[in-house]
Amino acid sequence: MAFELVFIPSPGIGHLRSTVELAKQLVNSNDLLSITIIIIPHSSGKDAGSDSIASLFTAARDRLRYITISVAEKQTGDSLPAQFYIKNQIPQVREAVAKLLDGSPSSRLAGFVVDMFCTSMVDLANEFGVPSYMVYTSNATFLGITLHLQSMLDEEKYDVSELDDSVSELEFPCLTRPYPVKCLPYIFASKQWLPFFLDQARNFRKMKEGECVPDCGGAGIGGGDKEVL
Template sequence: MTMELVFIPSPGIGHLRSTVELAKQLVNGDERLSITVIIIPRSSGGDASDFAQISSFFTPSQDRLRHETISVADNPTGERLPTQVYIANQKPQVRDAVAKLLDPNSPSSPPRLAGFVIDMFCISMMDVADEFGVPTYMVYTSNAAFLGFSLHLQKMYDEKKLDTSELSESVNELEIPCLTRPYPVECLPYIFVSKEWLPLFLAQARNFRKMKGILSLWFGVPMVTWPLYAEQKVNAFEMVDELGLAVEIRKFIRGDLLEGVMETVTAEDLERAIRRVMEEDSDVRNRVNEVAEKCHVALMDGGSSKAALRKFIQDVLENVVV
């Protein structure tokens, strides 16, 4: 009997593509696993090109990797809902899709459900996994630095009442355990200084701690950073100041698209940064080459990435409900 994992990515090709690639690695890593990816359509409904692109991610030869697109719940108000709220509204449809997958009366022998693997914006689906009595794992589509950043701010808020939306002007830097140097307060992402967004991300971080495991995805290429919204300022700090893998357009770019205010970046700023990252034998390019080699080693047999994948598969198989 195969052990079934249910993957639930967030709507959007970017999240879906990386999730499917991870699923392929898992089914290729152990023939006892099969995976069904439940597709939640975008709130706008998408179009034919969306569905054609989704189908292209899956090939008939991969009989242990399937996808199921659900019909989304009606939105009576017609207003655009926050992603987390929109996804939470689809829990009944996801529940029905999983129940159909496990139907004992189906023509083929139903698989044994091993767990849910959900996107970082699909935390509400943990409730559905609990109903089926299986563990939930999370695919974290941002980087490990921002994960540590979020968990630390949530802990400080809950234990010491540190509210980053109310920091005094005397606080210039924050000590974040996952970073080697203090993080400048003026570079805090808008989601952490907004009274509207902060509670949402603190609640999300609390739920991260309830997961059976977290799969962090990472990748490194030379780049010029231009943070616009969400966690991108933390990403830029990590890439430029922590890892030395990127060049910033300007040290601090103020504003955030989520806030509706964004500082203008000039053509001169952009040209200066691109010239720096293109310099032959520059520190950034040399550092990127070093990390690229480490990435290749990690993906080889015996590398850290392969070892982590095997450890995850073993954990899934050992925790299957009998």
């Protein structure tokens, strides 16, 4: 029996390119595996054109294909984190996966592989009764800092967005030396953005131990019954 994986990258050519390269490696290593990448167009409409997307798949085998869905809405006004926009596309992704399964009766759906900004799709994987995995396309240091800040808030009620000038450095288990507070990315000091990224970190903790891609080395995430690639 053939097995099918559904990949869901975050909108944007950068995330899509690394996802396609990972998918190529997987299909080239297993003749029984097929992969369908579901492309969610960027809310701004400034995504790569269809020709640019198709060019990523020119050297791929027949067992690697893609589907571009129609988005549920166009985003207007102030931009919001990608995961909120992506969550609104769940009905369209559900329909695309259902059609895929209807068109491939001899294949068994083996799981979803979701981008770091697409963890809302884990619930959809659960609907189809398959496991879900995550691709983390940033670096291990950013992941470590995000997870530790989330732990500090949830376990110690320590909110880095409320730090005063008396705190100049923070200790992170993923770093070998204290980190200057003034060098923290803006999102960690912002009352608007910090909750979104900490909630994302809570979703990451549902994933099993794995490794980041493409170039950040191993980074384990404990707990739950999901995995990180």
